Amino acid sequence: xxxxxxxxxxxxxxxxxxxxxxxxxxxxxxxxxxxxxxxxxxxxxxxxxxxxxxxxxxxxxxxxxxxxxxxxxxxxxxxx
Numbered sequence: 001x002x003x004x005x006x007x008x009x010x011x012x013x014x015x016x017x018x019x020x021x022x023x024x025x026x027x028x029x030x031x032x033x034x035x036x037x038x039x040x041x042x043x044x045x046x047x048x049x050x051x052x053x054x055x056x057x058x059x060x061x062x063x064x065x066x067x068x069x070x071x072x073x074x075x076x077x078x079x080x
Contacts (some may be wrong), residue, residue, distance in 0.1 A: 001080075002076070002079065003058070003076075004072055004073065004076055006070065007072040007075050007076050007079075008027055008068065008072040010052065011049070011068050011072055011075075012025040012026070012068060013073055014049070014052075015031075015045070015049060015068065016039060018035055018036075018037060018041060019032070019035055020035075021034070021035070021036070022036065023035070025070055026069075027052060027067060027069030027072065028062055028067055028069060029068050030066055031045075031065070031066065031067065031068065031071070032066075032069055033037075033066075042062070043051060043060060046062075049071075049075060050080060053067070053078075055075070056078075056080050057074070057077055057078060061074050
């Protein structure tokens with residue numbers, strides 16, 4: 001079973017190319033406010049996560065996802 005830190009590590013690595021401000025990515029980094037992802041970029045990123053972990057992420061969880069940590073938690077829950 002994959003633990004939270006592995007999900008977090010994957011998400012941070014996958015977001016590095018989108019990190020235009022060269023922030024140090026952590027679980028508290030905001031996907032929109034800090035990294036500046038557009039809604040299209042968020043959707044493309046969700047698709048990348050779904051492909052990598054072979055899961056389906058329901059769109060209704062996205063309003064509750066603000067940070068990389070939030071997303072790691074949700075992906076972990078969906079992959080249990």
